[in-house]
Amino acid sequence: MDLEFNIESKKENSNSKEKENKLITDYSKFFSLRNTTPVQVTPIELKSFVVSKDYYQFGAGVPSHLFFPIKGLKFQFQYVDETIEIEEDNLGTLQQYSQLPGFPKLIEWLRELQKRYHGLDSYDTEGKEWDILLTTGSQQGLDVMFKVFLDRNDSLLTERYSYGGMFALSQPFGVNTIGIEMDDRGVIPDQLQYVLKNWCTLHRDKKFPKALYVIPHGQNPTGIIYDLERKREIYNICREWDLLIIEDDPHFFLQFENPMNEKGHRILEKSFLKIDTDDRVVRLDTFSKFLSSGIRMGIITCSKKLMPIFNLEVTCAIFHPSGLTQAMLEALFLRWGYEGFENHVKRVQDILIQKRKDAIENIEKHLKGLVTYRVPNSGLYLWLKLNNVDCSLTFIRDIVFPRNVLFGLGISHSPDRNVKSPYIRVTFSYLEKEDGDVAFKILGDCLRSLNGNNNIDQDKKTVSVNDKSSSSKPHQPLILQLQFHQQIR
Amino acid sequence: MDLEFNIESKKENSNSKEKENKLITDYSKFFSLRNTTPVQVTPIELKSFVVSKDYYQFGAGVPSHLFFPIKGLKFQFQYVDETIEIEEDNLGTLQQYSQLPGFPKLIEWLRELQKRYHGLDSYDTEGKEWDILLTTGSQQGLDVMFKVFLDRNDSLLTERYSYGGMFALSQPFGVNTIGIEMDDRGVIPDQLQYVLKNWCTLHRDKKFPKALYVIPHGQNPTGIIYDLERKREIYNICREWDLLIIEDDPHFFLQFENPMNEKGHRILEKSFLKIDTDDRVVRLDTFSKFLSSGIRMGIITCSKKLMPIFNLEVTCAIFHPSGLTQAMLEALFLRWGYEGFENHVKRVQDILIQKRKDAIENIEKHLKGLVTYRVPNSGLYLWLKLNNVDCSLTFIRDIVFPRNVLFGLGISHSPDRNVKSPYIRVTFSYLEKEDGDVAFKILGDCLRSLNGNNNIDQDKKTVSVNDKSSSSKPHQPLILQLQFHQQIR
Numbered sequence: 007m008d009l010e011f012n013i014e015s016k017k018e019n020s021n022s023k024e025k026e027n028k029l030i031t032d033y034s035k036f037f038s039l040r041n042t043t044p045v046q047v048t049p050i051e052l053k054s055f056v057v058s059k060d061y062y063q064f065g066a067g068v069p070s071h072l073f074f075p076i077k078g079l080k081f082q083f084q085y086v087d088e089t090i091e092i093e094e095d096n097l098g099t100l101q102q103y104s105q106l107p108g109f110p111k112l113i114e115w116l117r118e119l120q121k122r123y124h125g126l127d128s129y130d131t132e133g134k135e136w137d138i139l140l141t142t143g144s145q146q147g148l149d150v151m152f153k154v155f156l157d158r159n160d161s162l163l164t165e166r167y168s169y170g171g172m173f174a175l176s177q178p179f180g181v182n183t184i185g186i187e188m189d190d191r192g193v194i195p196d197q198l199q200y201v202l203k204n205w206c207t208l209h210r211d212k213k214f215p216k217a218l219y220v221i222p223h224g225q226n227p228t229g230i231i232y233d234l235e236r237k238r239e240i241y242n243i244c245r246e247w248d249l250l251i252i253e254d255d256p257h258f259f260l261q262f263e264n265p266m267n268e269k270g271h272r273i274l275e276k277s278f279l280k281i282d283t284d285d286r287v288v289r290l291d292t293f294s295k296f297l298s299s300g301i302r303m304g305i306i307t308c309s310k311k312l313m314p315i316f317n318l319e320v321t322c323a324i325f326h327p328s329g330l331t332q333a334m335l336e337a338l339f340l341r342w343g344y345e346g347f348e349n350h351v352k353r354v355q356d357i358l359i360q361k362r363k364d365a366i367e368n369i370e371k372h373l374k375g376l377v378t379y380r381v382p383n384s385g386l387y388l389w390l391k392l393n394n395v396d397c398s399l400t401f402i403r404d405i406v407f408p409r410n411v412l413f414g415l416g417i418s419h420s421p422d423r424n425v426k427s428p429y430i431r432v433t434f435s436y437l438e439k440e441d442g443d444v445a446f447k448i449l450g451d452c453l454r455s456l457n458g459n460n461n462i463d464q465d466k467k468t469v470s471v472n473d474k475s476s477s478s479k480p481h482q483p484l485i486l487q488l489q490f491h492q493q494i495r
Numbered sequence: 496m497d498l499e500f501n502i503e504s505k506k507e508n509s510n511s512k513e514k515e516n517k518l519i520t521d522y523s524k525f526f527s528l529r530n531t532t533p534v535q536v537t538p539i540e541l542k543s544f545v546v547s548k549d550y551y552q553f554g555a556g557v558p559s560h561l562f563f564p565i566k567g568l569k570f571q572f573q574y575v576d577e578t579i580e581i582e583e584d585n586l587g588t589l590q591q592y593s594q595l596p597g598f599p600k601l602i603e604w605l606r607e608l609q610k611r612y613h614g615l616d617s618y619d620t621e622g623k624e625w626d627i628l629l630t631t632g633s634q635q636g637l638d639v640m641f642k643v644f645l646d647r648n649d650s651l652l653t654e655r656y657s658y659g660g661m662f663a664l665s666q667p668f669g670v671n672t673i674g675i676e677m678d679d680r681g682v683i684p685d686q687l688q689y690v691l692k693n694w695c696t697l698h699r700d701k702k703f704p705k706a707l708y709v710i711p712h713g714q715n716p717t718g719i720i721y722d723l724e725r726k727r728e729i730y731n732i733c734r735e736w737d738l739l740i741i742e743d744d745p746h747f748f749l750q751f752e753n754p755m756n757e758k759g760h761r762i763l764e765k766s767f768l769k770i771d772t773d774d775r776v777v778r779l780d781t782f783s784k785f786l787s788s789g790i791r792m793g794i795i796t797c798s799k800k801l802m803p804i805f806n807l808e809v810t811c812a813i814f815h816p817s818g819l820t821q822a823m824l825e826a827l828f829l830r831w832g833y834e835g836f837e838n839h840v841k842r843v844q845d846i847l848i849q850k851r852k853d854a855i856e857n858i859e860k861h862l863k864g865l866v867t868y869r870v871p872n873s874g875l876y877l878w879l880k881l882n883n884v885d886c887s888l889t890f891i892r893d894i895v896f897p898r899n900v901l902f903g904l905g906i907s908h909s910p911d912r913n914v915k916s917p918y919i920r921v922t923f924s925y926l927e928k929e930d931g932d933v934a935f936k937i938l939g940d941c942l943r944s945l946n947g948n949n950n951i952d953q954d955k956k957t958v959s960v961n962d963k964s965s966s967s968k969p970h971q972p973l974i975l976q977l978q979f980h981q982q983i984r
Binding site: 039040041043045046047048050051053054055057058060061062063064065066067068069070072073074075076077078079080081082083084089099100101102103104142143145146149153158170171174175177178179180226294295296297298299300301302303318319322323324325326327328329330331334338350354357358361386387399402403407410411412413414415417418423431432433434435436437441442444445448 | 528529530532534535536537539540542543544546547549550551552553554555556557558559561562563564565566567568569570571572573578588589590591592593631632634635638642647659660663664666667668669715783784785786787788789790791792807808811812813814815816817818819820823827839843846847850875876888891892896899900901902903904906907912920921922923924925926930931933934937
């Protein structure tokens with residue numbers, strides 16, 4: 007584990023010769039077909055689309071400020087005594103179209119945040135230019151990644167278990183996701199190397215991957231953290247094979263067992279962005295998991311060279327995230343300052359420690375011997391292996407859910423859906439201790455009903471987890487659209 | 496012009512035999528390839544992803560409400576005396592993940608709004624089910640339309656001049672946009688029929704179109720309105736050739752010269768949705784042009800059969816629009832009620848009448864004989880033909896913009912960029928009379944400097960609008976990405 011507090015500059019390996027050799031100056035080899043069909047527009051047209059007070063500008067298709075409905079807006083924030091009133095000028099700004107990367111003061115504040123946590127130089131340092139761009143959360147960050155980099159039948163390497171929303175997104179895009187085996191430090195470097203070296207024999211029908219998608223801290227669903235050494239091994243393999251790294255890091259601030267610095271704040275692991283010497287990391291942050299998910303706001307951080315195309319994709323898709331959300335975050339962060347932000351993060355971590363403790367007490371009480379799990383030191387999730395179940399989907403669906411208890415299902419986190427998964431995911435951040443007491447007891451009862459009875463009579467339809475129709479063959483996924491249509495009829 | 500107030504039921508042609516024959520029950524023929532690669536997920540997994548209080552649900556990947564930063568929120572709205580405070584329960588809701596179609600009370604209110612204005616039956620009427628879905632504005636509505644319906648090299652029919660953001664979006668999607676000639680009542684039916692009949696000779700390299708994209712009221716950029724008769728003609732041609740109609744209608748409420756009803760509210764034209772007997776209209780609404788653009792909120796309205804795939808696309812792209820915006824609109828609309836909403840619309844229309852008057856006085860003062868235009872009775876725009884200019888882009892760029900005046904450019908509204916356009920678009924809603932006085936005077940001076948001098952000495956680089964390099968050949972568009980990259984370097 008990395009014990010330094012990460013406000014130092016990104017200078018690692020800066021003297022190595024390799025760095026000069028691998029710096030990506032032209033990303034076009036990674037681009038999707040859609041990205042090679044650029045939008046045709048002249049600079050003067052670009053100017054004519056946006057509101058400006060620098061000249062008489064009547065080109066932009068904007069409403070009059072006289073139409074705006076909000077004439078007053080006041081927030082009360084956690085850990086802030088006074089009520090914060092949004093000024094009249096800002097009320098106008100938040101109700102009118104604005105421009106990416108986002109509200110200037112908010113962007114400035116967030117650039118400094120990224121600098122502090124990811125060891126970046128000033129964003130406009132010559133030769134090391136980077137920048138941020140606001141999105142409506144990391145889900146949109148992913149939509150942009152797929153649009154910009156990945157064509158139909160392109161391949162994306164992922165962790166063996168990973169974020170379900172990414173797999174769901176990959177399917178309409180027609181992108182192959184190939185999971186790499188993990189241990190409790192993340193993707194196993196030898197496995198990654200093996201898959202890449204033997205690509206043409208293992209995956210000869212699929213295009214060679216362009217990127218590795220990775221969730222490095224509080225990994226979803228396993229809760230593990232990639233330590234620095236593991237990150238460096240993975241990074242070097244991605245350099246060797248010239249892969250981009252899409253670092254989706256929603257739980258970065260949820261590393262709740264790391265050692266503390268002198269100010270009592272936990273020292274967070276170095277991100278892939280922090281060790282990135284080649285500009286091959288595109289980092290996705292979101293406020294969803296440690297602040298608020300409903301406000302829908304996230305950040306893309308990467309080399310400034312990629313920003314124009316990301317900016318174009320976000321603009322074409324939504325113009326920009328809600329001005330109301332931007333104004334709220336701007337007011338909150340400027341009032342909190344970085345110290346207030348760090349205090350909030352510390353409180354969130356402390357809450358998670360308590361929530362995890364509550365969950366584990368209940369698991370030990372009700373599920374001893376029935377499940378196998380690793381105590382997570384980050385993130386929101388417990389990843390439980392059901393010891394005597396080979397398909398958690400059928401077990402939960404047919405036995406547990408009828409008793410009004412539901413958990414996340416292993417299959418949702420697998421790139422390969424033609425397998426059975428014995429895992430369930432429990433969001434302990436959302437779990438009230440009393441509810442957990444009830445829910446885990448029910449889960450325990452259901453599991454015990456199977457115990458020693460794993461090869462239950464195949465004809466007994468009551469215990470369908472092991473019945474012939476469901477678990478004796480790989481799980482056959484149904485189709486979302488059909489399901490929806492069926493609901494309608 | 497249609498004089499009835501449109502709260503009646505959608506019953507037109509309901510007795511005709513044709514209706515039964517043309518009702519679309521299966522949309523798969525319109526679907527894109529990405530849409531035929533459905534997301535694989537079982538119903539129990541769908542349940543496990545979302546927050547529910549109906550059972551013990553610890554599957555969803557959600558933060559604790561203890562992390563949420565907003566503990567108080569107060570709005571003051573136009574035309575409402577008291578301050579509206581968002582209740583604690585709603586504060587929790589708006590800061591947590593929520594589900595599409597959107598916040599229940601807001602959705603209920605908006606369904607009723609759509610019913611009133613578009614003559615729909617109750618949304619769950621058997622055999623006539625329709626619904627709405629929130630988006631972050633119509634730009635996202637378009638992103639969804641392209642994703643769901645249009646593949647690379649598919650074709651989309653548009654108006655001869657149309658919304659620039661739609662053309663920009665079509666390019667990365669690789670979709671052909673073919674503009675149909677218009678008069679001051681919209682797309683000319685004979686022209687539409689001609690293009691469809693002769694598709695294989697006129698456009699043999701392009702796939703037959705799947706849809707017509709149309710902006711029926713306050714058309715962007717021309718400001719015209721399709722009257723009911725014209726709509727019916729267009730609609731019948733779309734029936735004949737089995738095309739979907741994407742009705743993008745941001746200026747529906749900006750019909751500011753229509754006759755009034757007994758309550759003093761203007762009677763709005765029937766929309767394409769209102770005359771739709773076949774479920775072939777997908778309607779996009781937005782709050783951007785008559786309420787606020789910065790809050791980023793729009794609505795898709797169409798047959799309920801299409802909702803699952805639209806829901807899936809919005810969910811995969813952004814999960815849902817900002818809860819802060821949803822809560823704000825819910826509070827506003829529930830307080831205003833439909834009468835308050837209609838009063839707001841009336842005030843907006845009255846402002847536009849004044850703004851148009853101001854703009855036209857300035858045009859008549861400074862541009863008499865130099866421009867040709869039609870006085871618009873809806874929307875935000877004046878569409879001016881510069882009488883002695885054949886390429887407004889080079890003229891504005893080289894002669895007018897150096898004098899600190901900028902307008903929208905005709906070429907931005909053309910599906911074919913290899914042409915010259917003599918038009919400019921002026922957003923009169925955004926124009927202050929004094930500023931217009933200055934800006935139109937400068938435009939007039941610039942135009943007069945050309946007058947009688949149209950074939951100006953080709954070597955005189957000072958008047959580059961007619962110089963050899965720019966206007967003697969079709970305008971060669973530059974590439975956005977290159978421009979951006981150049982800015983970076």
